[in-house]
């Protein structure tokens with residue numbers, strides 16, 4: 001008798017690890033991150049892939065918004081614009097932001 005051991009792994013629930021909820025379910029997670037000191041953040045440029053500390057980015061102030069550009073390729077990595085309707089945060093030019101662990105309560 002022959003048996004085929006090369007069958008694909010049985011679907012044991014590994015492909016869908018959790019239910020999809022709406023964004024409100026993640027609000028607490030994001031609120032904690034955005035409350036951190038941004039100068040401790042490391043940002044990866046979405047254009048050239050360079051990683052640099054927030055403070056190493058090139059800042060352009062005084063325009064319609066505050067723009068941060070990559071030090072290596074000068075691509076825009078983040079922008080904040082405050083308008084009467086609210087504050088816009090555009091991080092589409094970055095591929096990731098690394099937030100360091102926050103120290104515990106003093």
Ligand SMILES: [Zn+2]
Nearest residue numbers: 045048070073
């Ligand atoms: Zn870059």
